Amino acid sequence: MTLNIYLSGEIHTDWRDQIITGAKDLDVQFNSPVTDHGASDDCGVAILGAEPNKFWHDHKGAKINAIRTRKGIEEADIVVVRFGEKYKQWNAAFDAGYAAALGKSLIVLSQDEHQHALKEVHAAALAVAKEPMQVVEILRYVLKGSLPA
Numbered sequence: 783m784t785l786n787i788y789l790s791g792e793i794h795t796d797w798r799d800q801i802i803t804g805a806k807d808l809d810v811q812f813n814s815p816v817t818d819h820g821a822s823d824d825c826g827v828a829i830l831g832a833e834p835n836k837f838w839h840d841h842k843g844a845k846i847n848a849i850r851t852r853k854g855i856e857e858a859d860i861v862v863v864r865f866g867e868k869y870k871q872w873n874a875a876f877d878a879g880y881a882a883a884l885g886k887s888l889i890v891l892s893q894d895e896h897q898h899a900l901k902e903v904h905a906a907a908l909a910v911a912k913e914p915m916q917v918v919e920i921l922r923y924v925l926k927g928s929l930p931a
């Protein structure tokens with residue numbers, strides 16, 4: 783069984799690379815949003831033209847990014863959403879809600895200090911992990927039925 787995993791959320795750390803590297807022996811495929819922050823922010827105006835108002839600049843980019851995000855989440859078997867320590871990832875909360883509404887298996891990756899703020903997101907998740915390697919171990923268990931050593 784091959785699992786299609788969508789890695790959503792925070793883009794300022796290497797958590798995706800940690801999961802991908804840790805899962806290299808598993809039958810999984812990964813997909814994610816564009817993680818180049820500048821490209822993600824400016825794709826709308828770079829493709830469709832400049833906007834004098836920052837709202838419309840961001841609006842264009844968000845809609846173009848949503849094409850990739852929706853497709854990735856819709857095709858995923860499991861959606862992993864990371865909420866980072868420093869930055870507010872409002873888009874990650876949307877991704878988690880969208881995945882849950884589609885009935886996708888949702889794993890949330892967050893820290894204890896966000897427990898209260900993410901209580902509804904955590905309630906929708908099938909697992910809440912603190913470290914990327916815990917996500918790898920969940921995937922290993924789901925695919926192979928084996929527990930960590």
